[in-house]
Structure formats: structure tokens, C-alpha cells
Amino acid sequence: MPWIDACATEDIDAEDLIRFDHGGATYAIYHGVDSKFYATAGKCTHEDVHLSGGLVMDYVVECPKHNGQFDYRTGEAKRLPACVNLKTFPVKVEGDRVWIEV
Incomplete structure (x- = not known):
């Protein structure tokens, strides 16, 4: 799998x-609270909405459309309506x- 230059740390x-x-x-x-960086698929598994408009709290990203939540370290769906994990x-x-x- 190829490594892709995604962004600067300061971005x-x-x-x-x-x-x-x-x-x-x-x-x-x-950019996690532990100063590490993580990557997931960029769209919610519930309704294909971009997660970049979502809220990040600790290690959780919340989808901006229906408030489904995922642990971005593991991709695990944490709150409905999201029930399919994100790819990491x-x-x-x-x-x-x-x-x-990727």
C-alpha cells in the first residue's frame, strides 16, 4: 500500500x-489530544456525510448530520444512528x- 503525503502537522x-x-x-x-495523528474514511457510514464538518471531542468525532459518533482511533461506531464502523x-x-x- 502506498504512503500519501496528506498535510502538514500544523494544518x-x-x-x-x-x-x-x-x-x-x-x-x-x-490531531488527537495525545498529540498523535489518526486517519479514517472521510464520510459517515450512516448517510455518506463528510465528517470534516463534525465535532471532535477527546477521541470521538460526531457526524454533523445525525450526530452519530465514532472513535477515530479504532473506527468503532459509538452512537446511533451510526452502526457500521469507519475504516481506519x-x-x-x-x-x-x-x-x-491507503
Whole structure:
């Protein structure tokens, strides 16, 4: 699987996320409260809404449409109506760049 340069570390505030589009797919890149970076599929599994407009609290992202929640570290669906887990992707930081393995 190729590693893709997604963004600069400074592009994402702590406890926030950004949208990253690549190769026809949308990803969400998170800057966790633990100062680590994480990546998931960029759309909610419930109704295909971009998670980049959602709220991040601790290790949870909340979908902006129906308030389904996911643990962005594992992709686990945490609150209905979301019941299908998000796909997660490996992340590495090299210098000031965040890379995801897709």
C-alpha cells in the first residue's frame, strides 16, 4: 500500500480534523489530544456525510448530520444512528508532514 503525503502537522489544530481527498476517496485526518495523528474514511457510514464538518471531542468525532459518533482511533461506531464502523488507515509523521497509508 502506498504512503500519501496528506498535510502538514500544523494544518490541524489539536482536537480537530481536516478533510483530505485523494484518488477519488475522502479521508479525515485527526490531531488527537495525545498529540498523535489518526486517519479514517472521510464520510459517515450512516448517510455518506463528510465528517470534516463534525465535532471532535477527546477521541470521538460526531457526524454533523445525525450526530452519530465514532472513535477515530479504532473506527468503532459509538452512537446511533451510526452502526457500521469507519475504516481506519495507518499514519506516520515525518518531519512536519502527516502521511497516511491507503
